[in-house]
Amino acid sequence: MPSVTAIRSMAGSESVTMLTAYDAPTARLVEEAGIDIILVGDSMGNAALGYESTLPVTVDEMASHTEAVARATEEALVVADMPFLSFGVEQAESVRNCGRMLKEAGAGAVKLESGPHTVDLTERLVQLGIPVMAHLGLTPQRVNELGGYTRQGTTEKAAEEILDLAHAHEDAGAFSLVLEHVPANLAAHVTDELDIPTIGIGAGPDCDGQVLVFHDAVGLSESPPPFATAFGNVREELQHALDGYVEAVESGTFPAEEHSHVEDALDELY
Numbered sequence: 001m002p003s004v005t006a007i008r009s010m011a012g013s014e015s016v017t018m019l020t021a022y023d024a025p026t027a028r029l030v031e032e033a034g035i036d037i038i039l040v041g042d043s044m045g046n047a048a049l050g051y052e053s054t055l056p057v058t059v060d061e062m063a064s065h066t067e068a069v070a071r072a073t074e075e076a077l078v079v080a081d082m083p084f085l086s087f088g089v090e091q092a093e094s095v096r097n098c099g100r101m102l103k104e105a106g107a108g109a110v111k112l113e114s115g116p117h118t119v120d121l122t123e124r125l126v127q128l129g130i131p132v133m134a135h136l137g138l139t140p141q142r143v144n145e146l147g148g149y150t151r152q153g154t155t156e157k158a159a160e161e162i163l164d165l166a167h168a169h170e171d172a173g174a175f176s177l178v179l180e181h182v183p184a185n186l187a188a189h190v191t192d193e194l195d196i197p198t199i200g201i202g203a204g205p206d207c208d209g210q211v212l213v214f215h216d217a218v219g220l221s222e223s224p225p226p227f228a229t230a231f232g233n234v235r236e237e238l239q240h241a242l243d244g245y246v247e248a249v250e251s252g253t254f255p256a257e258e259h260s261h262v263e264d265a266l267d268e269l270y
């Protein structure tokens with residue numbers, strides 16, 4: 001795994017690449033592509049577990065999927081995305097939940113959807129040896145408060161708040177910062193101001209790195225966010241394969257002779 005120190009040192013020089021993965025075979029593919037960081041995102045709530053949002057994802061689910069990803073990963077840094085209310089209620093409980101991801105699940109760091117309430121927690125986690133990736137801008141766990149997945153930091157006041165919180169989390173010891181669905185000029189400014197790398201999603205081209213949800217990036221999502229780009233059409237490929245399977249079974253062309261074994265010893269009997 002690249003250390004979080006290696007990731008931190010990429011700020012301003014190399015591009016940091018990050019993608020989500022929620023299972024072992026996906027993690028293997030993502031790693032083979034040379035991705036720096038694999039995020040076991042709580043987006044698995046909607047992308048893989050069939051929930052409407054990320055809110056129902058549990059600590060046990062995150063630990064289980066992080067374990068699967070970590071087992072399949074050798075080179076990339078594995079980051080566990082802490083689910084809604086797994087942190088922030090009480091500090092001791094937050095620390096234990098985050099600690100589990102390193103101690104039991106094999107992650108190298110955790111990500112917290114950040115706000116004024118995560119500054120002290122970030123500092124405490126870093127003190128204990130739990131590296132923290134911060135996340136500002138659109139924080140989807142606040143969807144009920146926000147009323148939708150809308151662009152954040154669009155007024156001077158909101159932009160200043162994001163900049164201040166970015167500084168506060170860097171000072172608290174976060175090793176990197178995700179900026180989600182914010183204006184490109186704000187993201188560029190935050191990137192300029194911080195020493196730690198910024199990793200953008202819907203935040204323009206001037207962050208130190210980029211992240212996307214795997215399903216969006218490969219063209220598997222039915223309704224990807226407007227800021228995502230599909231670099232392939234995996235959904236169509238899968239549909240084609242599945243249609244082919246159904247067709248072959250129904251028409252009797254699968255299994256063919258080469259997929260079957262006739263046992264000579266049984267030939268006389270049956």
Ligand SMILES: Nc1nc(=O)c2c([nH]1)NC[C@@H]1CN(c3ccc(C(=O)N[C@@H](CCC(=O)O)C(=O)O)cc3)CN21
Nearest residue numbers: 043046047054140148149150151213215216221225226
């Ligand atoms: N597959 C997937 N990709 C993601 O990037 C992602 C998830 N899932 N789940 C958690 C959050 C939710 N995200 C989203 C989802 C929708 C919009 C979106 O459609 N935004 C529109 C409409 C906003 C509104 O009015 O509600 C926009 O124009 O901003 C943005 C980010 C990003 N995250």
Ligand SMILES: CC(C)C(=O)C(=O)O
Nearest residue numbers: 020041042043081178
């Ligand atoms: C999109 C990234 C940043 C995320 O938080 C997730 O996948 O859950």
Ligand SMILES: [Mg+2]
Nearest residue numbers: 041042043081
């Ligand atoms: Mg997330």
